[in-house]
Amino acid sequence: MNVLNYNYGDNLKKIVDCLKEGKLVVYPTDTIYGIAADIRNVNSIKKVYATKKRSFDKSISICFHDINQLENYVFLNDEIKQIIEKSLPGPYTFLLEKKDIINPLLTANTSVVGVRIPDNRVSYDLTCDFPITSTSANISDCPTPTNILQIQKQLGNNISVYINQGELKNNQPSTIIDLTNKKPVIVRKGIHDEKVLNSILKINL
Incomplete structure (x- = not known):
């Protein structure tokens, strides 16, 4: 188990190699700390569920590098692309x-x-070669800690690398929006920009 500070520089390749080897990494996002696993590795996915003590009937989100990578994994029409670009x-x-x-x-x-x-x-760098899991760094149904020390107490040696970006002051989850119907629907309101959110909700899919 390693704790690496935000200035991880030369360690990036080693961290990505850990993911390729099926190990788990805790990393910062623009909302909360998440658990990264290589989504191409079914054993890694199972490790995430086991580490979080999460039921398999609850899905796990995925973190992507950019829209070009995303297009390989999901169906996008012009309206959805417009929302993503916004x-x-x-x-x-x-x-x-x-x-x-x-x-x-x-x-x-x-x-x-x-x-x-x-x-x-950090999430941008980690996803350059492949997408990773994007699930909160906590035991299921427990609060997500704001710093690496508290996360370590919860997850311990189940995680191979902890990337420390310090205290995440905006420790709120992302806003979830369902784009699978005729209109965007808010599923969970978390961190968001009100103008951006309102513009998304006006688009017909």
């Missing part, structure tokens, strides 16, 4: 129809997946 990177999770490349374990055997592109350099 709001991402940013503190939003969008529910979208997934492609078969996404393991159904992540979506509780449904066709819908939550996707994020956080406005955070």
Whole structure:
């Protein structure tokens, strides 16, 4: 178990290699700390569920690098692309129809997946080669700690690397918006920009 400060620089390749090896990493986003696993590795996904003591009937969102990477994993029409370009990177999770490349374990055997592109350099770097899980760094149904020390107390040696960006003062979850129907629907209101949110809600899908 390693704790690396935000200026992780030369350690980036080692962290990505850890993910490729099936290990778990705690990383900062623009909302809260999350648990990263390589979504291409089913054993890594299972580790995330075990570490969080999370039921398999609850889905796990995915963190992407950019819209180009996202297009390989979900179905996007022009209106959805417009929403993504307005709001991402940013503190939003969008529910979208997934492609078969996404393991159904992540979506509780449904066709819908939550996707994020956080406005955070660490998450941007970690997802350069492949998407990672984007689920809060906590035991399920427990509050998400604001700092690495508290997260370590909860998750311990189940995590191989903790990336420390200090205290996350805006320790609120993302706003979840369902884009699988004719109109965007707010599922959970978390951090958001009111103007951006209102503009999203006006778009017909």
